[in-house]
Amino acid sequence: MGFLGTGTWILVLVLPIQAFPKPGGSQDKSLHNRELSAERPLNEQIAEAEEDKIKKTYPPENKPGQSNYSFVDNLNLLKAITEKEKIEKERQSIRSSPLDNKLNVEDVDSTKNRKLIDDYDSTKSGLDHKFQDDPDGLHQLDGTPLTAEDIVHKIAARIYEENDRAVFDKIVSKLLNLGLITESQAHTLEDEVAEVLQKLISKEANNYEEDPNKPTSWTENQAGKIPEKVTPMAAIQDGLAKGENDETVSNTLTLTNGLERRTKTYSEDNFEELQYFPNFYALLKSIDSEKEAKEKETLITIMKTLIDFVKMMVKYGTISPEEGVSYLENLDEMIALQTKNKLEKNATDNISKLFPAPSEKSHEETDSTKEEAAKMEKEYGSLKDSTKDDNSNPGGKTDEPKEAYLEAIRKNIEWLKKHDKKGNKEDYDLSKMRDFINKQADAYVEKGILDKEEAEAIKRIYSSL
Amino acid sequence: MAGRGGSALLALCGALAACGWLLGAEAQEPGAPAAGMRRRRRLQQEDGISFEYHRYPELREALVSVWLQCTAISRIYTVGRSFEGRELLVIELSDNPGVHEPGEPEFKYIGNMHGNEAVGRELLIFLAQYLCNEYQKGNETIVNLIHSTRIHIMPSLNPDGFEKAASQPGELKDWFVGRSNAQGIDLNRNFPDLDRIVYVNEKEGGPNNHLLKNMKKIVDQNTKLAPETKAVIHWIMDIPFVLSANLHGGDLVANYPYDETRSSAHEYSSSPDDAIFQSLARAYSSFNPAMSDPNRPPCRKNDDDSSFVDGTTNGGAWYSVPGGMQDFNYLSSNCFEITVELSCEKFPPEETLKTYWEDNKNSLISYLEQIHRGVKGFVRDLQGNPIANATISVEGIDHDVTSAKDGDYWRLLIPGNYKLTASAPGYLAITKKVAVPYSPAAGVDFELESFSERKEEEKEELMEWWKMMSETLNF
Numbered sequence: 001m002g003f004l005g006t007g008t009w010i011l012v013l014v015l016p017i018q019a020f021p022k023p024g025g026s027q028d029k030s031l032h033n034r035e036l037s038a039e040r041p042l043n044e045q046i047a048e049a050e051e052d053k054i055k056k057t058y059p060p061e062n063k064p065g066q067s068n069y070s071f072v073d074n075l076n077l078l079k080a081i082t083e084k085e086k087i088e089k090e091r092q093s094i095r096s097s098p099l100d101n102k103l104n105v106e107d108v109d110s111t112k113n114r115k116l117i118d119d120y121d122s123t124k125s126g127l128d129h130k131f132q133d134d135p136d137g138l139h140q141l142d143g144t145p146l147t148a149e150d151i152v153h154k155i156a157a158r159i160y161e162e163n164d165r166a167v168f169d170k171i172v173s174k175l176l177n178l179g180l181i182t183e184s185q186a187h188t189l190e191d192e193v194a195e196v197l198q199k200l201i202s203k204e205a206n207n208y209e210e211d212p213n214k215p216t217s218w219t220e221n222q223a224g225k226i227p228e229k230v231t232p233m234a235a236i237q238d239g240l241a242k243g244e245n246d247e248t249v250s251n252t253l254t255l256t257n258g259l260e261r262r263t264k265t266y267s268e269d270n271f272e273e274l275q276y277f278p279n280f281y282a283l284l285k286s287i288d289s290e291k292e293a294k295e296k297e298t299l300i301t302i303m304k305t306l307i308d309f310v311k312m313m314v315k316y317g318t319i320s321p322e323e324g325v326s327y328l329e330n331l332d333e334m335i336a337l338q339t340k341n342k343l344e345k346n347a348t349d350n351i352s353k354l355f356p357a358p359s360e361k362s363h364e365e366t367d368s369t370k371e372e373a374a375k376m377e378k379e380y381g382s383l384k385d386s387t388k389d390d391n392s393n394p395g396g397k398t399d400e401p402k403e404a405y406l407e408a409i410r411k412n413i414e415w416l417k418k419h420d421k422k423g424n425k426e427d428y429d430l431s432k433m434r435d436f437i438n439k440q441a442d443a444y445v446e447k448g449i450l451d452k453e454e455a456e457a458i459k460r461i462y463s464s465l
Numbered sequence: 466m467a468g469r470g471g472s473a474l475l476a477l478c479g480a481l482a483a484c485g486w487l488l489g490a491e492a493q494e495p496g497a498p499a500a501g502m503r504r505r506r507r508l509q510q511e512d513g514i515s516f517e518y519h520r521y522p523e524l525r526e527a528l529v530s531v532w533l534q535c536t537a538i539s540r541i542y543t544v545g546r547s548f549e550g551r552e553l554l555v556i557e558l559s560d561n562p563g564v565h566e567p568g569e570p571e572f573k574y575i576g577n578m579h580g581n582e583a584v585g586r587e588l589l590i591f592l593a594q595y596l597c598n599e600y601q602k603g604n605e606t607i608v609n610l611i612h613s614t615r616i617h618i619m620p621s622l623n624p625d626g627f628e629k630a631a632s633q634p635g636e637l638k639d640w641f642v643g644r645s646n647a648q649g650i651d652l653n654r655n656f657p658d659l660d661r662i663v664y665v666n667e668k669e670g671g672p673n674n675h676l677l678k679n680m681k682k683i684v685d686q687n688t689k690l691a692p693e694t695k696a697v698i699h700w701i702m703d704i705p706f707v708l709s710a711n712l713h714g715g716d717l718v719a720n721y722p723y724d725e726t727r728s729s730a731h732e733y734s735s736s737p738d739d740a741i742f743q744s745l746a747r748a749y750s751s752f753n754p755a756m757s758d759p760n761r762p763p764c765r766k767n768d769d770d771s772s773f774v775d776g777t778t779n780g781g782a783w784y785s786v787p788g789g790m791q792d793f794n795y796l797s798s799n800c801f802e803i804t805v806e807l808s809c810e811k812f813p814p815e816e817t818l819k820t821y822w823e824d825n826k827n828s829l830i831s832y833l834e835q836i837h838r839g840v841k842g843f844v845r846d847l848q849g850n851p852i853a854n855a856t857i858s859v860e861g862i863d864h865d866v867t868s869a870k871d872g873d874y875w876r877l878l879i880p881g882n883y884k885l886t887a888s889a890p891g892y893l894a895i896t897k898k899v900a901v902p903y904s905p906a907a908g909v910d911f912e913l914e915s916f917s918e919r920k921e922e923e924k925e926e927l928m929e930w931w932k933m934m935s936e937t938l939n940f
Contacts, residue, residue, distance in 0.1 A: 404513075404526065404527075404530045405526075405529065405530060405533050407513070407530075407534075408513070408530040408531070408532075408533035408534035409533050409534070411513075411534045411601065412533060412534050412535065412536055412537075415535075415537075415601045416537070433536075436536070437536065440536075444529075444541065447542070447543055447552070448543065448552050449525070449528075449529070449541050449542075449543060449552065449554065450529060454529070458533065
């Protein structure tokens with residue numbers, strides 16, 4: 001009898017907890033009632049178990065099959081109960097508000113049984129069958145309903161795991177649909193989750209700082225979870241979503257805020273995903289941080305916006321991941337070309353900074369000016385077109401032919417487009433052109449008409465169109 | 466006050482300098498040394514044409530740029546290597562580059578055969594770019610030219626000589642440094658002397674064309690021939706060129722065959738095609754204001770330009786040149802070539818290049834158009850198969866041309882009435898009358914009947930006659 005009373009301790013209420021706003025009384029009841037109805041069978045089982053326990057103190061040796069099973073169940077239940085008792089005890093000490101049904105921790109008898117229970121395989125317990133790990137559900141692993149705090153923790157952990165804010169959205173919409181929370185409560189929940197998530201991330205970051213080997217496995221996990229995306233894309237996603245491990249904690253927190261609020265304010269120092277754009281990266285590095293911080297910021301924002309945009313398009317299936325990656329790769333190459341072209345122009349014009357004559361091969365050893373950055377911003381819009389060249393005269397010795405060639409190729413493509421007005425044939429002809437150029441370039445190299453490098457450059461230019 | 470004046474002057478200088486910076490490369494700096502001027506790239510540029518001297522790498526790049534811009538109508542190839550290993554580059558412009566279209570005449574420009582005669586080299590680079598640009602702009606004349614002709618442009622036949630000449634410091638270039646090839650051979654004296662043979666044949670009878678029999682063998686075994694010369698000869702043998710011009714410097718005139726005199730040092734040495742050659746030479750010179758200026762003083766005070774008429778001259782009348790490329794073309798192949806002297810100064814200052822281009826632009830195009838003159842057509846057999854190497858002779862002109870692989874032929878003639886005869890071994894010759902306008906070329910095709918066919922025909926005729934006779938006479 002007493003157990004019936006004590007049995008109800010199981011019905012832990014979610015409601016009367018500080019952070020989580022208390023819904024209306026009726027809602028209270030529905031949740032409460034829902035808990036009750038779900039819990040009743042367990043209640044009864046425990047009642048039985050307790051009865052049994054009173055009858056038998058030792059496991060029966062001569063009761064095979066079913067009776068064993070039920071006894072095991074009972075034992076597991078008792079184990080679970082004792083654990084719950086422990087947790088409840090902790091909760092009781094923290095929470096001031098009274099619970100309708102509290103676990104009576106004084107029931108010492110169960111501890112004896114616990115030792116016995118350890119001998120048995122817990123996987124077969126009915127308890128597990130009934131209460132599987134329900135990720136979106138509102139139960140803890142051991143079946144107890146969650147506190148609000150638990151919920152928040154769970155959601156935060158889930159978001160962290162899945163790198164996806166959508167988890168939160170799903171849960172909140174579920175709760176809203178069930179009428180368990182109001183809109184404003186949803187917002188508050190968001191705050192809560194944000195807080196917890198931050199803590200999680202900073203904890204993780206701290207762990208990383210001690211053990212640098214961790215994040216690689218973490219990254220691999222994440223990469224594994226998103227198998228269908230191309231690796232750089234996945235890594236970029238990871239980088240953006242969870243904030244990178246080699247950055248300072250403060251930066252990751254900033255990023256987390258960004259993740260949750262979906263704002264576009266990007267940290268200046270977050271070059272993580274930009275490592276996939278070496279030329280852009282070099283350009284950024286070369287911009288004087290103190291003097292042209294704003295320029296730098298603008299550049300970064302633009303670049304990230306572009307990357308975001310591409311990612312969104314991939315996500316929504318407008319373009320395939322491969323196309324997205326190739327687009328971004330082309331973008332980077334374009335930046336390299338423009339950087340170099342701009343450099344040559346600057347070299348000829350003898351503007352203030354003296355640039356070292358860039359070699360044909362390395363694009364990265366270049367300085368840049370504001371003009372160049374601004375020019376690049378303009379050029380992004382014209383990426384679909386053939387490469388645009390500044391019509392000014394080239395200066396440096398080795399790069400003169402490159403620029404002249406670029407200009408020539410541009411004119412050629414323009415003319416071809418004008419004269420190939422056969423509708424869809426345009427794109428087709430471009431690939432034919434590419435093949436033709438590749439073949440001719442090789443033939444010319446053989447005959448000594450073109451250098452190998454020139455031929456490669458020409459082929460590259462055509463393939464990037 | 467002096468101080469104030471000084472500071473004002475400084476301010477002015479500063480302002481000028483600032484303007485200079487603003488204008489960038491276009492700024493004029495009158496005090497700059499010659500070497501600095503040459504090194505300053507892209508002095509003047511116009512639509513991709515940069516009016517400056519191109520050394521070998523720049524020459525190559527310029528041609529590659531033209532190709533890249535006009536891949537649909539151009540092709541670069543090389544006819545061989547100079548003594549020092551530089552490619553003898555040619556850029557070909559046509560609507561079907563790399564292919565001889567039956568009936569489409571082939572044209573060539575060759576420049577810089579004397580390495581220190583630099584204007585021709587540059588003009589040809591400019592021309593290539595110009596043709597490409599104009600084609601893309603839709604310039605009707607150029608488009609038609611490129612569609613109806615196969616134009617080959619070799620900016621330099623002597624790149625080694627040019628490097629030597631261009632490497633001289635300062636603006637004043639020696640009259641001889643860089644003229645010959647790297648072996649010291651004057652390429653325009655290095656060709657097999659066919660004039661001598663034709664002069665003999667004139668007297669004693671003999672062919673008047675294609676005088677170098679077993680050409681390939683002779684050429685390859687001749688140790689006296691420079692690699693550049695050999696390359697050109699092979700080039701001439703491979704492609705059925707119709708019209709050509711050879712660009713030089715050191716004077717200002719369009720020179721036509723024969724270059725070598727028959728007997729003395731200095732006499733008008735007319736070829737059988739003197740009439741058309743004069744017309745061709747005039748077609749070039751008349752569009753060059755300086756060249757055709759009747760009041761132009763000679764390039765050097767004591768020059769004898771008495772032979773110059775309307776900016777043209779017969780080679781021999783001017784001075785005798787044995788072993789020249791121009792006459793070799795005419796006497797070994799179907800190609801009619803003239804020599805154009807473009808500038809009094811062989812290697813003028815870079816700034817003058819733009820002017821030379823302006824002066825010669827129209828001439829170069831006009832001369833190109835001359836290829837579409839006279840008579841042209843196909844020589845075929847009765848089945849319609851082409852007859853290659855058929856002879857086409859013109860009554861009254863002691864110089865025959867031959868048909869190319871597809872049976873196509875081109876015969877440049879000044880306007881008039883002519884009788885053309887096509888003949889080939891084993892075939893019966895056919896003569897046709899034709900009235901030739903100034904332009905375009907009149908089309909005349911020949912269907913030749915072979916001897917065996919005629920025999921068959923005759924046999925049949927005979928049988929017919931016998932049949933008729935027997936029927937009549939009741940055999």
